[in-house]
Amino acid sequence: xxxxxxxxxxxxxxxxxxxxxxxxxxxxxxxxxxxxxxxxxxxxxxxxxxxxxxxxxxxxxxxxxxxxxxxxxxxxxxxxxxxxxxxxxxxxxxxxxxxxxxxxxxxxxxxxxxxxxxxxxxxxxxxxxxxxxxxxxxxxxxxxxxxxxxxxxxxxxxxxxxxxxxxxxxxxxxxxxxxxxxxxxxxxxxxxxxxxxxxxxxxxxxxxxxxxxxxxxxxxxxxxxxxxxxxxxxxxxxxxxxxxxxxxxxxxxxxxxxxxxxxxxxxxxxxxxxxxxxxxxxxx
Numbered sequence: 127x128x129x130x131x132x133x134x135x136x137x138x139x140x141x142x143x144x145x146x147x148x149x150x151x152x153x154x155x156x157x158x159x160x161x162x163x164x165x166x167x168x169x170x171x172x173x174x175x176x177x178x179x180x181x182x183x184x185x186x187x188x189x190x191x192x193x194x195x196x197x198x199x200x201x202x203x204x205x206x207x208x209x210x211x212x213x214x215x216x217x218x219x220x221x222x223x224x225x226x227x228x229x230x231x232x233x234x235x236x237x238x239x240x241x242x243x244x245x246x247x248x249x250x251x252x253x254x255x256x257x258x259x260x261x262x263x264x265x266x267x268x269x270x271x272x273x274x275x276x277x278x279x280x281x282x283x284x285x286x287x288x289x290x291x292x293x294x295x296x297x298x299x300x301x302x303x304x305x306x307x308x309x310x311x312x313x314x315x316x317x318x319x320x321x322x323x324x325x326x327x328x329x330x331x332x333x334x335x336x337x338x339x340x341x342x343x344x345x346x347x348x349x350x351x352x353x354x355x356x357x358x359x360x361x362x363x364x365x366x367x368x369x370x371x372x373x374x375x376x377x378x379x380x381x382x383x384x385x386x387x388x389x390x391x392x393x394x395x396x397x398x399x400x401x402x403x404x405x406x407x408x409x410x
Contacts, residue, residue, distance in 0.1 A: 135223075136298075143226065144298045145376075151213060151223070152232050153264030154189040155180060156253065161274045164236065164250045171236040171252060173278040177224070178247040184220035187213040221246055231371050232257035253278065255286035255338050256372060263290075285338045288373065289313060300376060300383075307383045314369060314384070316343025320359055323347055340373035352394045360393060 135151065136144040143151075159175045190210045197203040215223065224244040227233050235241040236250040253261065262279045264270070278284070289309055292301045300306075321343040350360045363381075370377035384390050 138298050142298075145293060146298075148226070148230070149260050150264060151187075152227055152257070153261045154187055154211075154213070155183055155227075156257075156261050157189070157265070157270060157272060157275055158183045158187060161278055166237045166250055171250060173274075173281060173283075174236045174250050174252045176247070177245055177249045177251065180224050180251070181217055181220045181246060184213065184215055184223060185217065189213075217246070227257075230256075232260060253283070254372070255283060256288065258284045259286040259288050286373070287340055289340075300379060302383055304387055307380070307387050307389070310374065310380055311384060311389050313340055313373065314344055314366075317341050319343075320348075321345050322359065337369050337372040344369040350393075357393050363396070 135147050138144065159179055161173045161175060163170050163172050164174045164176070165171070188210055190208055194204050194206050197205045221244060224233075228241075228244050231254050233251045234254050236252045241249065258278060258281075261275070262284065265275060265279065291306060291310070293299060294301075318341065323345055324347075344361050345365050346359045346361045348358060350357050366381055367377050370380055374380055385392075
């Protein structure tokens, strides 16, 4: 028995793709890519791909899934049902989807540079530990055993262990009960104790892809002096978002829930950032 279907990404009310659909599309794309070695200057980057490869494959992407089960009419027979799902999109839409993969930190530039925009061509990309986890889970559910995919999954880069959180099937909203949020927060502050730094410079600097396994918590300053007061175990909003982006899927929403549940509080507002942000909003 064979079934064929075409799928569109379901979108939430805030114009965000449904998490499961988004992850499935990402993993389906990665499985379709050759994930070859590419040379950047003098370094060979294994399990990588080019911008144009991803965009071309998203133009017409097919994924077949087979399920074996006993025949209801004759339990002694095994019936195999194969479902083929097709994703199809124009090149600019494909680039936009790849941009979302980049924003979600499923992929990163293979040359170590922090690239914020996904170009049509000319860049080499590799999966982040977060992206590899998403791929591994997808392959496990669908019985995918392709050699080039397994080589990536079994590589030393596969270090991340994400917590899979329950979402509403109709709205894709994250469960906001306190028990769920505390599970994330315990990871956030560090399973093996605070990830404390002695100096603010080492704790507050950009930490893109600094969290490879979600075991190390957000980088904190053991003591920070603000005015005449000293606060312990503090962190900036920027490094908090970095941790959540590397180790979760909806960073801003989770950070807001940490606040609403009283798990963290603001000790000092970044007035310079607020002034820049408010100025930007006024110019829009």
